[in-house]
Amino acid sequence: MDDEFAKLNRRINPPRVIVDNGACGHATFIQVDSVNKHEILLEIVQVLSDLNLNVTKAYISSDAGWFMDVFYVTDNRGKKITDEETLGYIQKTLETKVYILNSMKSSANLIPSKDHTSTTIELTGNDRPGLLSELSAVLADMGCNVINAEIWTHNARAATVIHITDRSTGHAIEDPDQLSTIKELLFNVMKGDSDFKTPSARMFVSTSRETHTGRRLHQMLLADRDFERHNDKCSMEPHVTVLDCSDRDYTVVTIRCLDRPKLLFDTVCCLTDMEYVVFHGTVITGRLEAYQEYYIRHVDGFPISSEAEQQRVMECLEAAIERRTTQGVELEVITEDRFGVLSEITRIIRENGLSIKRAEIRRNGGKANDRFIVSDVMGNGVVDPKTMEMVQKEIGGLGEEEGCGMKVEGNNSSLLLSTKLTKEKHETRTSFSFGNLFKGRNFHNFNKLIKSCS
Numbered sequence: 001m002d003d004e005f006a007k008l009n010r011r012i013n014p015p016r017v018i019v020d021n022g023a024c025g026h027a028t029f030i031q032v033d034s035v036n037k038h039e040i041l042l043e044i045v046q047v048l049s050d051l052n053l054n055v056t057k058a059y060i061s062s063d064a065g066w067f068m069d070v071f072y073v074t075d076n077r078g079k080k081i082t083d084e085e086t087l088g089y090i091q092k093t094l095e096t097k098v099y100i101l102n103s104m105k106s107s108a109n110l111i112p113s114k115d116h117t118s119t120t121i122e123l124t125g126n127d128r129p130g131l132l133s134e135l136s137a138v139l140a141d142m143g144c145n146v147i148n149a150e151i152w153t154h155n156a157r158a159a160t161v162i163h164i165t166d167r168s169t170g171h172a173i174e175d176p177d178q179l180s181t182i183k184e185l186l187f188n189v190m191k192g193d194s195d196f197k198t199p200s201a202r203m204f205v206s207t208s209r210e211t212h213t214g215r216r217l218h219q220m221l222l223a224d225r226d227f228e229r230h231n232d233k234c235s236m237e238p239h240v241t242v243l244d245c246s247d248r249d250y251t252v253v254t255i256r257c258l259d260r261p262k263l264l265f266d267t268v269c270c271l272t273d274m275e276y277v278v279f280h281g282t283v284i285t286g287r288l289e290a291y292q293e294y295y296i297r298h299v300d301g302f303p304i305s306s307e308a309e310q311q312r313v314m315e316c317l318e319a320a321i322e323r324r325t326t327q328g329v330e331l332e333v334i335t336e337d338r339f340g341v342l343s344e345i346t347r348i349i350r351e352n353g354l355s356i357k358r359a360e361i362r363r364n365g366g367k368a369n370d371r372f373i374v375s376d377v378m379g380n381g382v383v384d385p386k387t388m389e390m391v392q393k394e395i396g397g398l399g400e401e402e403g404c405g406m407k408v409e410g411n412n413s414s415l416l417l418s419t420k421l422t423k424e425k426h427e428t429r430t431s432f433s434f435g436n437l438f439k440g441r442n443f444h445n446f447n448k449l450i451k452s453c454s
Helices: 002-012 040-050 086-105 131-141 177-189 211-224 263-273 309-323 341-351 385-394 422-427 442-450
Strands: 016-020 028-035 055-062 066-074 110-112 120-128 144-154 157-166 202-206 209-211 240-247 250-258 276-285 289-298 329-336 353-365 366-376 403-410 413-420
Touching: 002 157, 016 086, 016 240, 016 366, 016 403, 028 040, 028 263, 040 055, 040 066, 040 263, 040 341, 040 385, 055 250, 120 177, 131 144, 131 157, 131 177, 131 353, 131 366, 157 211, 177 202, 209 211, 211 309, 250 263, 250 309, 263 289, 263 309, 289 341, 329 385, 341 353, 341 366, 341 385
Parallel strands: none
Antiparallel strands: 016 028, 028 066, 055 066, 055 276, 110 209, 120 157, 120 202, 144 157, 144 353, 240 250, 250 289, 276 289, 329 366, 329 403, 353 366, 403 413
């Protein structure tokens, strides 16, 4: 009877989304009203995050079985969204997402794949210089084309989600023997020199389901316990407090940290995956700082009851915020897409003594658009400009009669470097490789890996 009543309530009260540019002078106003359901807040924030909208203010309320949220959002330039087509798309997307979620019984983070055109690989293990270079080299050697990928590192741990296709067919890899070989090779790369004292590498391969990449990376690192501190805290880390609110039967969580894109998604994602429900919340961002306040309970309806759990929530929220705040130099490489280009780019980065701390790999319309956050092998975010010039020169020699651009941001400066690739540069592109082969790290593990499968 309760289930039938819930269905009737959803039919009588469908989701309502208001998108208004007249309610605020500097931001677009979005209001979402709906029957309440666990994870609905995360689903809405995830939509805003995926549309690259910045939330400047938000008010959350979900008591008495009803959900009402208000968001003030801007584009990446800090301006209102003025394009009517974009405004309509935001409204339609939010209405559709909320309606689908209210109709589903399963978790929101697993969405049936629209097609099975790619294979998804998830990996976690110890972070080290050259890791992405090794992974991409193995995939290229096995005839796998990387179409999308993302890698995060935090507290000496690494997690990556990679979408691949078979080079010969352009579709998902379904042959069990081929998948088994790929899994063995990649697992050995992730395991590296790990001994029994370090956490083991983990791996998952799927061709039938898709997961929101950002949420999945949070889940993987949370399961890997990256929130356990390995280094002393620094002054730039977020400040999180967890307090009792016994008179209202809630636990109050407050967060103060530097503002950045996708911050709201990261904190709501963390609380949701820890099985906490946000009943009320306020989000305010200033010119630099962000303030968030949440009134939460566990999914069983009770507030946090122990100091140990309060400490765990604090540590997990701090880790969730830090995962996207890696210090380093940002590289953006745009070039023609072709097989093995990721392996070549990451090889150049590794050979120049740089370590990839975070990466986003995208393939669309025949173009490769890759973004990397790099540091030196010791983890220092400030990189010698001469090293970046060498990286640009080497990447500029990767293609033949192609256009390639590399944008470099960091070291308190912004520089746009672009190169028109020529046949002459392509013929001399390997001249730098041998002189820097072991500058980043010893590739003893990688050599053993290749020998074991030859």
